[in-house]
Amino acid sequence: MTIRDVAAAAGVSVTTVSDALNGKGKLRQETRDRIRRTADSLGYRPSRVAQAFRHGRTGTIALVLPHRDVSGNEYDMIGLDYYMTIASGSARAAFSEGYAVMLTPRISTADEWRLIGPDGVVLCDPAAGDPRIDLLEGMGIPVVSIERDPDRPDRPFYVSGDNDRNMRDLLDHLHAQGARRIALLSARSTWAWTLEGTQAYESWCAGHGLRPFVAQVSVDRLEADSYRAACALLDAAEPPDALIASAEQYSEGATRACRERGIRVPEDLLLAIGIDNRFAQQSDPPITAIDLRPADQAGAAVEMLLRRLNGERVERPTLVPSRLRVRSSTVRRGVG
Amino acid sequence: MTIRDVAAAAGVSVTTVSDALNGKGKLRQETRDRIRRTADSLGYRPSRVAQAFRHGRTGTIALVLPHRDVSGNEYDMIGLDYYMTIASGSARAAFSEGYAVMLTPRISTADEWRLIGPDGVVLCDPAAGDPRIDLLEGMGIPVVSIERDPDRPDRPFYVSGDNDRNMRDLLDHLHAQGARRIALLSARSTWAWTLEGTQAYESWCAGHGLRPFVAQVSVDRLEADSYRAACALLDAAEPPDALIASAEQYSEGATRACRERGIRVPEDLLLAIGIDNRFAQQSDPPITAIDLRPADQAGAAVEMLLRRLNGERVERPTLVPSRLRVRSSTVRRGVG
DNA sequence: CTGAAAGCGCTTACAG
DNA sequence: CTGAAAGCGCTTACAG
Numbered sequence: 051m052t053i054r055d056v057a058a059a060a061g062v063s064v065t066t067v068s069d070a071l072n073g074k075g076k077l078r079q080e081t082r083d084r085i086r087r088t089a090d091s092l093g094y095r096p097s098r099v100a101q102a103f104r105h106g107r108t109g110t111i112a113l114v115l116p117h118r119d120v121s122g123n124e125y126d127m128i129g130l131d132y133y134m135t136i137a138s139g140s141a142r143a144a145f146s147e148g149y150a151v152m153l154t155p156r157i158s159t160a161d162e163w164r165l166i167g168p169d170g171v172v173l174c175d176p177a178a179g180d181p182r183i184d185l186l187e188g189m190g191i192p193v194v195s196i197e198r199d200p201d202r203p204d205r206p207f208y209v210s211g212d213n214d215r216n217m218r219d220l221l222d223h224l225h226a227q228g229a230r231r232i233a234l235l236s237a238r239s240t241w242a243w244t245l246e247g248t249q250a251y252e253s254w255c256a257g258h259g260l261r262p263f264v265a266q267v268s269v270d271r272l273e274a275d276s277y278r279a280a281c282a283l284l285d286a287a288e289p290p291d292a293l294i295a296s297a298e299q300y301s302e303g304a305t306r307a308c309r310e311r312g313i314r315v316p317e318d319l320l321l322a323i324g325i326d327n328r329f330a331q332q333s334d335p336p337i338t339a340i341d342l343r344p345a346d347q348a349g350a351a352v353e354m355l356l357r358r359l360n361g362e363r364v365e366r367p368t369l370v371p372s373r374l375r376v377r378s379s380t381v382r383r384g385v386g
Numbered sequence: 387m388t389i390r391d392v393a394a395a396a397g398v399s400v401t402t403v404s405d406a407l408n409g410k411g412k413l414r415q416e417t418r419d420r421i422r423r424t425a426d427s428l429g430y431r432p433s434r435v436a437q438a439f440r441h442g443r444t445g446t447i448a449l450v451l452p453h454r455d456v457s458g459n460e461y462d463m464i465g466l467d468y469y470m471t472i473a474s475g476s477a478r479a480a481f482s483e484g485y486a487v488m489l490t491p492r493i494s495t496a497d498e499w500r501l502i503g504p505d506g507v508v509l510c511d512p513a514a515g516d517p518r519i520d521l522l523e524g525m526g527i528p529v530v531s532i533e534r535d536p537d538r539p540d541r542p543f544y545v546s547g548d549n550d551r552n553m554r555d556l557l558d559h560l561h562a563q564g565a566r567r568i569a570l571l572s573a574r575s576t577w578a579w580t581l582e583g584t585q586a587y588e589s590w591c592a593g594h595g596l597r598p599f600v601a602q603v604s605v606d607r608l609e610a611d612s613y614r615a616a617c618a619l620l621d622a623a624e625p626p627d628a629l630i631a632s633a634e635q636y637s638e639g640a641t642r643a644c645r646e647r648g649i650r651v652p653e654d655l656l657l658a659i660g661i662d663n664r665f666a667q668q669s670d671p672p673i674t675a676i677d678l679r680p681a682d683q684a685g686a687a688v689e690m691l692l693r694r695l696n697g698e699r700v701e702r703p704t705l706v707p708s709r710l711r712v713r714s715s716t717v718r719r720g721v722g
Numbered sequence: 723c724t725g726a727a728a729g730c731g732c733t734t735a736c737a738g
Numbered sequence: 739c740t741g742a743a744a745g746c747g748c749t750t751a752c753a754g
Binding site: 098099102103108137141142150151152153154155164165166273332 | 434438439477478481488500502607645
């Protein structure tokens with residue numbers, strides 16, 4: 051079932067079929083519709099490989115996730131729910147446009163990228179001034195990032211959550227529940243959501259006349275390091291009455307630290323996490339979290355990338371609205 | 387830089403170049419070598435898209451992971467270290483052969499598969515009599531599974547660990563450390579590694595005159611359900627002196643149950659897990675585990691799939707040797 | 723407004 | 739032993 055078959059069935063040339071299906075050329079609307087119907091009735095689907103070949107494309111989008119170094123071994127962060135959902139979300143979004151998403155192994159040089167040869171790249175959580183953006187764009191491979199590069203304020207090719215607003219919403223909620231000493235386990239990285247979240251936290255605290263408590267935590271050994279940081283906070287002379295664990299698996303560490311000390315959540319401490327995940331949902335009690343809607347972020351990133359691939363102009367970033375999921379870990383009985 | 391350029395540079399026809407590079411036709415070895423050198427020196431790489439197009443292929447392999455249903459939401463199991471490593475391992479292996487691996491969204495019908503149109507499928511942990519195998523093979527899409535379909539004993543198209551041996555090795559190790567009441571948290575599924583592991587456990591116990599204790603645990607809420615199962619075992623009249631948590635995140639549940647009860651590992655209880663992962667490595671104490679070498683399994687699966695795609699016969703499955711990683715959680719001082 | 727033809731980069735009968 | 743030519747399924751100048 052090729053384009054010739056459709057042309058024959060519709061009694062027109064292949065050119066006309068191609069134009070009709072791709073919305074090109076100057077055809078009568080009527081002709082266009084008729085040809086579309088014939089194509090549908092024949093169950094015709096244009097060959098993606100042929101199109102890719104014709105256009106000099108490979109039909110693949112590379113997905114690049116951050117990695118971390120755990121005791122000398124490099125791991126993709128795809129082990130985290132957030133990136134996992136980004137991965138399957140982008141796969142789904144790309145499919146519907148005839149693209150395949152490939153997980154990218156550790157890659158650094160232009161040569162390696164040439165070998166892989168993706169049409170475009172979705173890059174998650176670029177570091178400040180991320181060199182991969184220049185490398186790829188320099189090779190003619192467009193990049194759309196999920197979260198922006200903090201050092202490239204003018205670059206519009208990104209999708210992100212509203213990190214400032216998310217943090218403020220969460221802080222407002224904790225404040226409404228009576229929290230007055232709110233501590234933050236912040237991820238030690240130059241990722242935009244971290245920087246923006248921490249900044250929002252500090253400015254909110256200043257605005258409310260409250261003292262900020264920020265503990266920097268690595269992004270390599272998430273559970274272990276957040277556990278240590280949480281211990282330090284909880285053992286301080288004036289321990290917090292609320293704790294925001296910004297990154298995934300930080301709440302695991304925080305939860306362990308609380309249990310060991312007999313600190314009850316939410317009675318003695320309100321606990322919230324900046325990125326929703328299974329652990330937060332299943333924990334006892336369930337943990338309040340910001341749902342960044344990673345599947346939507348991924349969909350938006352793929353869409354923006356395809357627009358760039360099709361030569362359309364992209365003027366501004368896409369903001370994907372997040373949702374605060376309030377759960378028992380931050381709700382005191384009799385309040386709010 | 388196309389095949390014509392190479393032909394021109396080498397002073398031969400494109401046919402000859404194609405044959406030389408693909409090891410086809412009847413060329414003098416000398417000619418072959420000379421052409422290969424010219425191609426190399428020009429930095430020529432055949433276009434994968436053109437080849438795929440020519441062969442009527444899409445150049446993509448679909449990776450299908452099991453999913454689970456957590457409170458009404460479907461999750462890919464890629465959140466687990468094992469599947470994550472399978473994913474990146476297969477991506478890497480496929481790349482080097484010019485294939486892209488795509489993560490497959492939830493798919494069920496032939497129509498949906500046709501839309502995706504992969505050249506072949508790597509299917510992880512098929513259920514007994516998995517209908518997807520028939521569906522895909524019926525569409526002419528070859529499937530290689532990681533772990534076999536228990537109901538298709540004669541089907542050779544799979545890669546697996548030596549589940550029987552792995553369980554026996556682990557049991558021998560625990561036995562040597564003095565354990566005499568070894569309990570098993572077994573995954574409730576029809577996956578081959580589960581069935582074979584449980585069977586090996588039971589036959590080993592029988593052979594050693596020890597009583598088996600098997601607790602079935604769901605594969606949906608891994609941590610929560612393994613926690614409950616572990617509690618039941620530890621609270622029994624005659625609690626075990628060793629515990630094998632077969633699946634990932636089961637050791638999280640078991641660890642929590644022990645901590646709550648003040649049961650020390652390894653002093654009071656030996657704890658081991660059937661699938662190595664980050665948590666097991668970072669836990670305190672680190673947990674003994676079977677390393678199934680998922681990256682190697684993925685590589686072997688991709689290789690077998692490509693052999694099938696190239697029309698080569700595959701007569702038997704590939705067995706990927708596993709490794710028992712002995713860590714402090716099963717080593718009693720003064721023993722072994 | 724529509725069609726005939728060239729060509730994307732390969733591979734593969736087939737001819738010599 | 740090697741080469742000229744057809745063709746995979748599309749899209750796109752270009753001609754009419």
